[in-house]
Amino acid sequence: MLDQPIPLVPYNLSGPANPNEIKRILEAVLLTSQDPLSLSELRKIFNEEINLEIVRKLLEELRDEWRNKGIELVHVASGWRFHTKPEIQQFLDKLNPQRPLRYSRSVLEILAIIAYRQPVTRGDIEEIRGVAVSGQSLKTLELRGWVESIGHRDVPGRPTLYATTKSFLDDLGLRSIEELPPLEDSGSLFELESNIELSSAQESIITESIE
16 A cells, blocks of 8 residues: 555546546546545546536446455545455455554443444543543544544533544444444444454454443
């Protein structure tokens, strides 16, 4: 993968827009971009000569064309991107084996509470878990880019409010927090199996159920 996102260079269309040519360009840009790209970012490639609805429609067609391949086009919180399907990633990992990054149960529990109860304070998390929350656990999630401070609760002491980020949704392949599995279906506060991108490789993780 590239270390930095590829800069988007506007593409000047000459004559009537050819849908197949546009899709070919979109495909190339998304395949070579490290980060998800939004509709507005993709539209800039064409000097905004194409409206957003056309870009969206062509992206959906492109997604259908890649549906039965080892790589798929997905729509996540930050935009559109290609990623390897979970059943294929295990074979790619053999070419570049890495020690998977693991998080402690306490860190995953904290992430789960924030994901399903956000926005929450450190005190809210401690009340749900029944134990103290270490500042390092929250710092770990902030450094990973999954959790961020979004303000303060208007009560004495003005405790910090925490919520998940777009990066969290992107890494789980979700467009919004509403796409998290309902608690009544999962039987636990946080039970997800998703592809999490770790440096140049992807590692599937399953968070443990919370009693």
